[in-house]
Amino acid sequence: MSKRAEPHIIRPYGDATGDGQVQVSFTLPIAHDKRAEGAALQLAAKMGLEPAMVVHAKQMGPHFTFFVVYGRCSHLVDLNKVVVMEREFPLLSPKEVSAAIKRSLRRPLVVIGACIGTDAHTVGIDAILNIKGWAGEKGLEAYSDLEVHNLGAQVSVPDLVEHAQSLKADAVLVSQVVTQREAHLHNVTQMSAAFREAYPAGTTPVLIVGGPRFDESAASELGVDRIFVKGTTPSEVASYLAHRLCATPAGTRRPNAKKKSKKAGVR
Numbered sequence: 618m619s620k621r622a623e624p625h626i627i628r629p630y631g632d633a634t635g636d637g638q639v640q641v642s643f644t645l646p647i648a649h650d651k652r653a654e655g656a657a658l659q660l661a662a663k664m665g666l667e668p669a670m671v672v673h674a675k676q677m678g679p680h681f682t683f684f685v686v687y688g689r690c691s692h693l694v695d696l697n698k699v700v701v702m703e704r705e706f707p708l709l710s711p712k713e714v715s716a717a718i719k720r721s722l723r724r725p726l727v728v729i730g731a732c733i734g735t736d737a738h739t740v741g742i743d744a745i746l747n748i749k750g751w752a753g754e755k756g757l758e759a760y761s762d763l764e765v766h767n768l769g770a771q772v773s774v775p776d777l778v779e780h781a782q783s784l785k786a787d788a789v790l791v792s793q794v795v796t797q798r799e800a801h802l803h804n805v806t807q808m809s810a811a812f813r814e815a816y817p818a819g820t821t822p823v824l825i826v827g828g829p830r831f832d833e834s835a836a837s838e839l840g841v842d843r844i845f846v847k848g849t850t851p852s853e854v855a856s857y858l859a860h861r862l863c864a865t866p867a868g869t870r871r872p873n874a875k876k877k878s879k880k881a882g883v884r
């Protein structure tokens with residue numbers, strides 16, 4: 618395959634390279650008729666899609682119409698201005714994670730996980746925690762030096778804090794999938810505030826949240842240590858835990874740190 622220099626200004630294409638064609642879908646709160654299609658095209662033009670055509674319109678109940686619009690986008694992408702969050706820790710194998718825990722904590726690293734609020738979408742947190750894992754990787758339950766407690770769905774914040782304290786959790790993993798009315802942001806902010814209130818300063822467990830619609834870069838805004846987004850695999854989370862909690866000898870910062878060492882590899 619020939620190597621080509623990548624341009625830094627790019628645009629989407631549909632039929633021919635560089636034609637700017639994109640397809641978008643949205644719903645408008647009006648019944649389907651010609652005026653509704655005109656409204657969809659007006660919106661498309663305001664989004665920078667011109668010329669555009671309605672390629673699909675379907676009335677959804679008496680007062681809504683779903684549209685698919687195909688049109689030419691006038692905007693360009695400057696690759697030099699793309700900002701992404703790079704992974705700040707190395708990916709470790711399960712053996713390396715265990716070795717780091719043994720070396721630094723000399724006891725199992727305790728992890729609790731839950732979906733908080735009214736959220737009942739457990740598939741994401743289960744993908745990370747359950748032994749059977751996700752995307753060909755075993756979940757955290759399969760790691761010999763992690764002690765995992767999966768509290769399941771719809772756990773209240775006070776319950777979560779209580780479990781974290783009684784289990785002496787080193788890390789608390791929270792999943793939020795429903796984002797209607799910014800529920801995920803409100804719940805996580807409330808959760809992190811509750812942990813700060815319940816623990817002496819500097820001793821809260823590492824707070825990790827995950828879900829498909831978080832902004833990875835918003836951790837400090839939400840008062841948590843790390844956010845994981847869609848496509849996360851268990852080994853990324855395990856590696857982060859090792860990076861975060863095992864970097865210093867004997868886990869100096871954590872409330873568990875001075876606990877008498879239990880035999881590692883409880884599972």
Ligand code: B12
Pocket residue numbers: 735736737738739740741742744745751790791792793794795796797825826827828829830845846847848849850854
């Ligand atoms: C399965 C499903 C359900 C199941 C959930 C079953 C279960 N036990 O989980 C059931 C049928 C119960 C359900 C119910 C509802 N659902 Co639902 N559901 C889905 C669906 C189809 C798939 C979600 C899923 O399992 N994804 C697979 C997992 C593996 O992906 P994931 O969650 O993103 O997790 C990954 C990462 O995000 C990350 N991750 C996630 N959590 C965490 C946590 C940590 C700590 C870490 C490190 C990483 C991490 O790692 C995971 C692996 O990579 C989605 C649509 C979709 N296609 O996504 C809608 C969806 C999430 N549901 C939705 C809605 C609206 C609902 C209901 C409100 C519907 C209703 N009116 O009743 C109810 C709410 C119930 C409740 N109280 O929460 C909406 C949410 C919209 C929004 N903006 O909030 C969606 C997006 C559908 C839609 N397009 O409208 N749902």
